[in-house]
Amino acid sequence: MYDAPASEQKVNQKSTKIAANKVQVFYGDTHAIKDVDVQIEDKTVTAFIGPSGCGKSTFLRCLNRMNDTIDVCRVKGEILLDGEDIYDPKVDPVQLRAKVGMVFQKPNPFPKSIYDNIAYGPRIHGLAKNKADLDEIVEKSLRRGAIWNEVKDRLHAPGTGLSGGQQQRLCIARAVATEPEVLLMDEPCSALDPIATGQVEELIDELRENYSVVIVTHSMQQAARVSQKTAFFHLGNLVEYGETGQIFTNPVDPRTESYITGRIG
Amino acid sequence: MSAFWILIIVLALAAVGYVLGRQRAMASAGGDSRHLHSLPAYYGYNVSLSVLVPALGLLVLWLIAQPIVIERSVKTMIPEETYTDAGALNLIMSDVRRVANGLDLAVERGALTSEQAGSIRTEFTNIRERLGSVGVALGSDVQREVLTAAQSYRAMNATGNLIRAVLVLALAAAGFGYAYMRTDRDFRARNVVERVLLSMLVFAASIAILTTVGIVLSLVFNTVEFFKLYPWTEFFFGLTWSPSFGGGSDLGILPLFWGTFYISLIALAVAVPIGLFAAVYLSEYASPAVRAFAKPLLEVLAGIPTIVYGLFALLTVGPALVAIFGRDGALGVQWMGGGTAVMTAGLVMGIMLIPFVSSLSDDIINAVPQAMRDGSLGLGATKSETIKQVVLPAALPGIVGAILLAASRAIGETMIVVLGAGAAARLSLNPFEAMTTVTAKIVSQLTGDADFASPEALVAFALGMTLFVITLGLNIFALWIVRKYREQYE
Amino acid sequence: MTDATSTPGAMPHAAPKSSLLTLDSRVRRRNAAEARFRAYGIAAVSVGLIFLVFLLIAIFRNGIPAFTQTFISVPVELVEEKLDKTGNRDIEEIKKVSTFGYKPLLVDGLTTMLADAGIENPFEKPADVEKLVSASAVGQIRDYVISHPDAIGKTVEFRVLASSRVDGYFKGRVTRESLVRDKNLDAEHLDVSDALTESGQMKRSFNWAFIFGADASESRPEQAGIGVSMIGSFFMMLVVLFLSLPIGVAASIYLEEFAPKNKWTDLIEVNISNLAAVPSIVFGILGLAVFIQFVELPQSAPLVGGLVLTLMTLPTIIISTRASLKAVPPSIRDAALGVGASKMQSVFHHVLPLAMPGILTGTIIGLAQALGETAPLLLIGMVGFIASNAPDGIAAGFLSPNSAMPAQIYEWAKRADPAYYERAWGGIIILLAFLMTMNIIAIILRRRFERRW
Structure with a gap:
């Protein structure tokens, strides 16, 4: 039923990119994430699945400290990126987010031109030495975002004028432009139609070549299609984490099985 | 009859109308309000509104129009040779009003009978003294033209007030009668009352427009007046x-x-x-x-x-x-x-x-x-x-x-x-x-x-x-x- | 907790390309820019608040003294030969003696007072001693005599106002140096005042007349009060309340609930939002041209002021009323319509009562705005004369000339006399007290009846 990707056999040899140890997240008085341990591998697509409100998005936002922008949110435990604790007081979230990019649920291009949307990250991080350099980065990112052919003739048109699917790929290209090591995607296809979803999923599969991708999704089919590893969250707990094929065909935990067969969710 | 009393009478008529309208509706339904088209109170409101709206509308219009009309016709009575420009005419007019008010006061205080007030002449009586004795101070002696103008001002006002009272009260009574006669179990009182209410709401909303119109008109008229006296080029381009x-x-x-x-x-x-x-x-x-x-x-x-x-x-x-x-x-x-x-x-x-x-x-x-x-x-x-x-x-x-x-x-x-x-x-x-x-x-x-x-x-x-x-x-x-x-x- | 892990054993971490724990120079620069930007924000907020504090300090430091006034207790002998030569206490006879006739009595009283208190009288001309007291003192004595004819022949102790210069001396407004150029008062007067203060005959105490009294002529700031113009403001506010509330609510109900979407409605909407931003002075011009020149209503009448302020406040009230009508959820309307109520009934029976607290809050805030407005009042003649009498009766309250609080304050500010400046600041304190009360009532109303759907 689920075709395991050809690369599955090599997965085990990959190194850990992000390691979370006993992570707890509180929203005011609500205990949103309880004791989560997980190791996310490099050059792998990892999917977080689970019913609404299970904490998967919250946990994802911990990985590049986007939760810092919410006043009432507190995080305990440690999350290591390449062995360094990202919640260490010495870490500047700005520097962290350059390494751990993020793509959001709803496409959110800035009200600027397509070119300026892509160039935004490289400019603030000072990645380009000159205009030619920047042009190159923009083109490379748009190619990686699989949208270059569609927009190359109108780079200076506003990004908000694109279709939903194009906007989301633009946002992915924008995230790629800062040369991150990890890409976090929070339900990137939930606002898209099936054709655009297909294009974005294809893109995610290509991104695996260079990045560690973590994707939160509502759709189990999507998780099965794009990911090599899957983590199942339920009520703030990480219930089960393993090879995607195994989770979907032979879950260990009865809760995972109930979710996959549609009894909870 | 003063406007105040007219108002009181109209309001009283409206109150009576409410009670009677309601009663008549109930009677036509044989005392059972379920046979009525609308709730009984609406029949009452209908009569009240029929009394109030036309009568008060006329009253307000009359109150605004009468002084303007009288002012116009009194102005024509002042001989042209007694004044030089509009400003002087305004001064004379305010004298006329003051004398007229003085005469009113004198009648009220009993210093003059109302007949005397209409017939006294500057040739025979020192008006300034007579009015001074009842506490109306006049700056100078009253001229003949001013006194005649003041007297006709009073006369016109009295006639106007009388006609006003008659017309307003007649309209109120007519409204009363019409609405009362129409009151019947099948009469759609609620719809009528609501239509009147709605037009009142529309009127209130239009006051915003009226304000703007008022602003524009008061500015435009006087600005045009100004540009008749002063060249617009110098106004807009003058450096001093x-x-x-x-x-x-x-x-x-x-x-x-x-x-x-x-x-x-x-x-x-x-x-x-x-x-x-x-x-x-x-x-x-x-x-x-x-x-x-x-x-x-x-x-x-x-x-x-x-x-x-x-x-x-x-x-x-x-x-x-x-x-x-x-x-x-x-x-x-x-x-x-x-x-x-x-x-x-x-x-x-x-x-x-x-x-x-x-x-x-x-x-x-x-x-x-x-x-x-x-x-x-x-x-x-x-x-x-x-x-x-x-x-x-x-x-x-x-x-x-x-x-x-x-x-x-x-x-x-x-x-x-x-x-x-x-x-x-x-x-x-x-x-x-x-x-x-x-x-x-x-x-x-x-x-x-x-x-x-x-x-x-x-x-x-x-x-x-x-x-x-x-x-x-x-x-x-x-x-x-x-x-x-x-x-x-x- | 982790129930399962598919990769047994610890995996090696990839070596970081650059450490997160050390900041590179670019990030440090960017963080400095961030801190600067934040500081600009804090500075902006603080500057705003500092301005507020300055303003309040200026108001209270300059205005508080207006609430106290220096009084002198003078025993004055009401000499019979001067006040009632015939001796038969005929009130008409007594009234014939003008304030000028009382002057010598006051001067004598003051001189005797100085002698009794053992203060050396330094004045060459005996009449100079009178400069210590307000010009209103003789009038005060005359009024007393007319209402108490049998006091003639006796010596009565009067508590009279000190002149504004003497008062200013105690409030720090007038100094010995400033008197050199002032022919209204000399340094000797100040010596005497100091001595009188010591002997307890001159005292500074709370001045109710400032709050409840009438305005005074330009030369008697010590006598001026804001009370009469307060009554003027009160009548104006009555007009504004009774016109703008019903009209504003009716207009809002129409626009929010009944108006069809068409050009006319659009025009009204655009009109209202623009009227809200028309300069207030333009409403003054409207009032002058329409109410005074065209309809010929009396100048300076609170009725006219009220009408002008009504037109000015209406847009504000309409905008806030519409917001509270909009906040009533459509389900309430649907519920009423669902049980067979007409549209009109659903609005008047259900929507309007629910929106009422919001409407009242908006109205009070609109009224507060109207209460503080000055510019349009200048054009319809509410300044430039002395509001000396409280209106007798309600009709007079609306129609006879009066001033209003802000107009009175402006009038005082224009008189270019430090003593009047003090009163202008004091007037502002009273005006602000009213505004604050109104706003607090509005806030309480909002808190109390605030509903969340």
């Missing part, structure tokens, strides 16, 4: 403003424009950066506690009446500025001669506009979707980079709109400039000099003892017209921008 009530004034608007513009510019230079930064800080950085504390306090500045700012400019800021920039000042520069100056008024007006700019910008900044901020922060931008490069550019049209609204406020502000800017119309670049504005001159030209027909007074209407057109243009443009901006994110 020196009204003199003896005539021969120079009434060029440009120095006033310059003062208005200069003061507004300084005000905006104070208010826009402070207001904008305050809005950015309060909406993007401040903790909820700081926000809950600072925002209402800043808004207190907006609730303070402008007269307070005017006094603050005149008595606190002006002297303080002189102490710094004036003779023997802290800086040793002698830029400032007196406390009233462009700088004084501009600075204080800027303070007044801070909350205006900040709360408008606050709304506009908050309308920028959070997804934009997340997108930028997710790329590793700092908060200030996000604000400067994403939020503010996205909010730019709205902020421009807010600044234009603030500019329109600054241009139309009166009390601060009347008290703080000085009275001299000047074309100068020195912000420490006293200058004056369009609004300040409207006040000074209309609060003197000037004759309303002189160009020196009428110029105020032309100034008002210019002010109205400019602020209206700014407002329409700014509101349009803000609306467009909001639609973009809705």
